[in-house]
Structures are given as structure tokens and as C-alpha cells.
Amino acid sequence: MTADSHALATTGEHTPLAGLAHDTRGGISNVVLGMLLFITSEVMFFAGLFAAYFNTRASNHPWPPDEFAHILNPFSIILVATIILISSSFTCQLAVWAIRRSDRTGFLRNIAITFVLGVVFLLLQAYDYSLLFEEGMTLGSGPFGTTYFTLTGFHGAHVFGGVIMLGVVLYRGMSGQFSSRHHDAVEAASLYWHFVDVVWILLFSILYFL
């Protein structure tokens, strides 16, 4: 209702043309609200995949199947990838805080680091996939392989999308855009990046530990 009270507050100073001026003071910006709603829809997309995972898991015993009993070892390359992705959320937030106080150097440095960490995560995931393939686990290896590769694959695709977003933000930043007043794209990209990070934390905990 904050938008409401605000709308009421401006009624008093109504003049014919001032009436057309839409207020952008205060409240959440259009871009950030749009990104939050987009993330909401993404959450529901992953909810569908997670529901399929739990449904499949509940009706298949043992889980994981004997042939892949120890294949998903959390203390392996995947732990390194996890630490890298979680760190990248911190560097991303540092970039946001930097641009909020117009520290463009800090902003560019942290966005660049985040971008690189995202790329490294994708490379490590690809490497991890190749190890699994070598041991004979593929998308077609029963419900176990299907759910594992679908869930992590779609997460990887979202990381890829996030890396592209960060790349665009980095490019725009390097060409002189963004300031403490104008940085909606940075805020939005960072929200998305945190979202893919949280999805990974859930995936890592559920697939490897639960």
C-alpha cells in the first residue's frame, strides 16, 4: 500500500500537466520490481523440477541406485565449484554497494571478479559432468541420472544467463555507465545472481547430502 499513500499525497498538487508526471521518487524501481517478479516465476519453474525430483526419489529405492551409490561425492571438485559460486554472490553484492556510493573502481573490479567466478563455476560444472559421463552416468541412467542432469543442467543454464547479464553490466560499466543514482541494471543483475546462488545451495544440499 505504500504506492497508495504516495498517490494520495500527490493528489493535492494536481494541475493539468503535473497530473501526467508519474512519480519515480521512493519505492522500488520498475526494473527491480520486474526482476523480482521474474525471479518469482523462476522460483516456480524450479519448484516444478524439485517436485518432480522428490516424487521420483520417493518412489525409487534405493536412492541413489546401487550402481551409482557413491558417485555424488560432495567433497570433490563440486565443493570447490560451490565455494566459488557462493563467493561470487558476495563479490556481486560488494559491487552493488560500491556503485551505490559511486565507487566506480570498486564496482567494476567486483563485477569483473563475479563474472570470472561465474565462468569458472560453469567450467568446473562441465568438468564434473565429464567425470560423471566417464563413470557411465548420463541423462538416460534411470530416474537418478535424469533428475540429476535436468536439475543441475537447468541451474547451469541459469548461471550462463546470469553470466551474460553480468557481462552486459560489466561492458556498460566499462563504457562509463552507472552512478549512485542510475544503476537499476546492476541491482537487477545482482538479485538474479543471488537467486541462482540460492538455487545452487538448495541443489547441492539436496542432491549431495539429503
Added chain:
Amino acid sequence: MATHALSPAAQAYSRGTLYDWLTTTDHKKIGIMYVINSFIFFLVGGVLALVVRTELAQPGLQYLTNEHVYNEMFTMHATLMIFVFVIPMLAGLGNYAVPLMIGAPDMAFPRINALSLWMLPLGGLLLISSFFTGGSAAAGWTSYPPLSAEGPLNSPGAGQDLWIVALVLIGTSSILGGINFLVTIFKMRAPGMTLFRMPIMVWTILVTSVLVVMATPVITSALVMLFIDRNYGGHFFDPFQGGSAVLYQNIFWFYSHPAVYVMVLPAMGVVSEVLPVFSRKPLFGYKAFIFATAGIGALGFSVWAHHMFTTGAVFLPFFSLLTFLIAVPTGVKMFNWVFTLFRGQLTFSTPLVFALGFLTMFLIGGINGAFSASVPVDFALHDTYWVVAHLHYVLFGGSVFGIFAGIYYWFPKWTGRMLNEGLGHLQFWLMFIGFNLTFFPMHMLGIQGMPRRIADYASDAGWNDWNLAATIGGFLIASSMLPFIWNVFISLRNGKVAGDDPWEGNTLEWATTSPPPPYNFDHLPEIRSERPLFDARHGHAGHAGH
């Protein structure tokens, strides 16, 4: 009211060049293109329905080469009507109306708005192209596995894959459109336009958009899993490999039941705009209507398994009870509408006539739906023509009549010209009689046990007469499109000039020129209630919402 002619240049309807239309980010042009695109696919889907009805007119397989072609026809009929006609048509009406109704210059993200639009013809063409790549999808619009799975006896062709890809594309268009509506409604309202002064149309679009943003990605997940099963050897829905076919149904209906409300709430919004204007009364129970809309939206997420009673895999009492509960907010709305009409000064213009068609037909659709909410009755009626009758009474009797009410209501605003009233009434009566002749007999067929989705039936089953009646009705509905198309054609050329506010409307779109200038408003009246134009006409004695 000082809103006249401040922008004389905008008075003339400037027909932009083709390039202007193809590259526009103006929500009004985009809205009109939504409507035109949806109407074209409505005609295509309608032709497919005529093929289905023609084949069923008599027992035996007369016109189609085999049952598989028949399966393609009804699958594509439903898919086109739901995903490329009703949903985008209502989104198109909303696209034109919402920014105007809240006094905004455009949608929040105009370029994303254009993207949402252009994904739709692409998705529709993908669907139709499947006819030329070895056959379209033929597993019904629900595409349950194992029927839709890969395999020689299932759905071996590329048509099913094209169907999946097209639906993901159209779903993405819906999600982006929903986000756009929500940001527009929350962030772009004119000063004074509080949430509880918004037109009901805007409220229904708001609730619809929440459903779209939260439910559509869920069907996307079901579709990608089906795609993985079909093309990459996945085992989500294959019971022989540890998957579950019922899992698909659960995920599918978790979207597709809310989608039912996506397909009807904006039509309810249209009707709630039309009834007050043509009764010369405010909407009875404005706030109750809003809470009922929100209630339907919320309940919509908890009734999906009533489509799956006969699977034996769902908790029947819970889903049955919640399904019955939906009748409560819907009943509230019925009272809103009926008491808006009560003792009103009714003007039976075409928009009102179509709105009354909505009221009566949607009422029947609600009543015959309540039968299926009862588990024991549903066990008998499941997958019979009763279900076909029910869904058409809500989707055609409800949504489509609402859509035409909206088209007749806003056409003067879109084009600056009135549609012809006589042709409008002719269209209504052809459609109304044809509709009831087609779908009312399906109740009887359902009770007599005729299953849906069959190409042929025994001649001694006692279904011949009702089927013939339904087919005649189908052609009557088709004929009702001729006066409509003719009406649009002659009205665009020689129709009566509408002026800003031909209906003495209540909402802000009537405060600007017809058609409005690209920036929508030179001037906004003061907004002190949900009927700012009524207030402007009659001083400040208008009904204040609170």
C-alpha cells in the same frame, strides 16, 4: 470536463505505415495486434472445430482418413483456442485498456511488451507448421504421457515436439506480459488512482497476472521434462523406468487449473466494466468483487487435482471441498452483476447484450461444473461429453462472450468509429443460439456416456440426434463470424464517428480522444473514486468507493 480537443492532431486516425506497426512499442498498437493475431487463430481453431463436428455429425468415419487425423484436429483445436486465442486475446484487451484506465502513458516495459506480442504469432505458426512435418500433436491439449511419449505407439512424430516448443514460447510470452502488467499497475498509476479506485478490469488483470507469473513457469517445467523424456532418453514420466505418469498430470494441472482463471477473470473484468455503463449505475459491491477475484485466484492454486479424481492418486475430500468453495466467490460476483443490473436504466447496446450472454452462459457453466466437483458424480462423468459441455460453457459462453462484449465496447476507442448495432445484435443471436445448440446437447451425450475424444460412435447408441444438432449449432456459430467481420470492415470505413466518450463511460480511457494520442492523455480529470469520469460529468456527487 476539459478533456476535449487539446490535441487536435490526434483526432484523425493516422494509419501508420506497416513499418511503424511492426516496430511499435505503443501499448495501444500492440494491444490491437494482440487482438488481430488472436482473432486469426480463433478462426483457424474454429475451422478445426468444424472439421471435428462434421466428422461427428453422423456415426461412421466419413470425411477423415483415419482416427489419428481426428486426434490431430481436436488437439490442435483446443491448443490454438486456449493458448493462441483466449489467453492472448484477453491479454490484448488488457494491453490496450490497462495503461489508459490507470492514467499511464504506456506499459512499464514497452519493448518487452512488443517481445511478448511477437512471440505469439511465432508460437502459433510453430503449432500449425507441425501439419507439414509429418503430422501435428495428437495427444490432446493435455498431452498426458505415455500417450505423448516417444515411441511407435505413442507420439512418434516431430509434431509433439513442436507443440512443446511452441507452448514454452507462448508461456514465456505470457510470463513477460504478466510481469509487465504487474509493474505497470503497481508503479504507473496516475496521482489519485489508489488501488481501491482502480477499474475492475485492472483488478482482474492484476490477479490474472499473479496467476500467470506463478503458474505458467510450472507448466514450462512439465513441458521441458516431457521434452527431455522424448528426446534425450529421460525417465521422468515413464513408469517402467521408475518415473511416474501421474506426476506429469499433477504438474500440468498445477498450471492448467489457474490457467482456467487466466482465461476467465479478465472477461469478468470486461463484463464488470460494461454492466455499470449500460445500467447507468455503479458496480454493486465494488470491494466485494475485488476480494472475490483475489479469492478465486488464491483458491485456483489448490484445486488442480479435481481434474485427476479418477487417477486414484489424489486426496479426494480435500480437492472436492476446495472446488466447491470456489463457487462462493464466484457466486458473490454473480450477485454483484445481477444487482448492478437491478433497477438500472438498461440500454441494450451490443456490449451489454454480449455481457448478458456471458452472465447467463457462465452461470450454466458454473452449475454444470459443480456437478463434476462432486467426486461420485465425477467418476461417472469423467472424460464424457459432459466435461466438453462444461468447459465450453465457461470458456466460450463465458470468456468468448466476454471478449466480444469488450470488442464492441472498446472498438470506438480503438478506431474512433462505432460498430454497427444491427449487425452486432445479429452476430449475438447467431452466436447465442448456435452456441446453445452445439453445447447444450453435450450434457445429454455426457449423461448417456459418450466419451470425449472419439472419432466415431455406434449408430445404435442413441447419440445420433444430439450429435447432429451439435454439428448444426457449430456451423451456426461459424456463420456468426460473418456479420462480425463485415461489421468491422464497414465500420472502419463508414462507421458513425464515436467521439471521446460514446457510452458515457466511467473510466479514464474515455477521458482522452478516440483513438488516443501515442502518449495517451493531455489531461487527466481528478481521480476521487473508481468512476472519475462520472464524477467529472456530475460534479463530485459520485459514489465514492470509500
